[in-house]
Amino acid sequence: MSENATFQIHYFSTASAYTGKSTERLPAPLPVARLFDVLEERYPGMRKAVLGSCGLSVGDEYVDLDAELGVGQSSEGRVVIKEGEEVAVIPPVSSG
Template sequence: MASKSESRTGSSSTETFTIHYFATASQYTSKNTERLPAPLPLSELYPLLEERYPGIREKILSSCGISLESEYVDVVEDAQKVIQAGDEVAIIPPVSSG
């Protein structure tokens, strides 16, 4: 298995991150997960998803939480963070209790 430092010569899976879509995000994309190119600045995540799934920013992402490596992040406040190869990102719609 190639390490992150070998990503240029290793398998393509080391040059991607995994994004998980839950609930409405999964319905909108028709996917539960996919791999996207890495590294990717967090500030470019929404534009990339909007390019792939027109309308997702307004209809889905505006009300969702984003986690990077199991920690919630804010795409504005944490814009300087970079999603690295092998990282996991999740799009988490609001959870209601009843």
């Protein structure tokens, strides 16, 4: 892995409005369990305003955030975002 290894993160809807960006690059590798901490450091208040109710995908796969963030009994997963991967922060979709 190179010294400047990164992954690309895409922000949609409220996540994009909060960050003022639609995409940016972050250092890789990064465990999904640490991603929200990194985003909170960059964008104070983002965890409560956006991340608490969003979904997350790494590549083409949705991530089980409860498992990754240690909510409940599950300790499965432990997804690590690797160099070159694409991550999407997806706010909840309303129906009606």
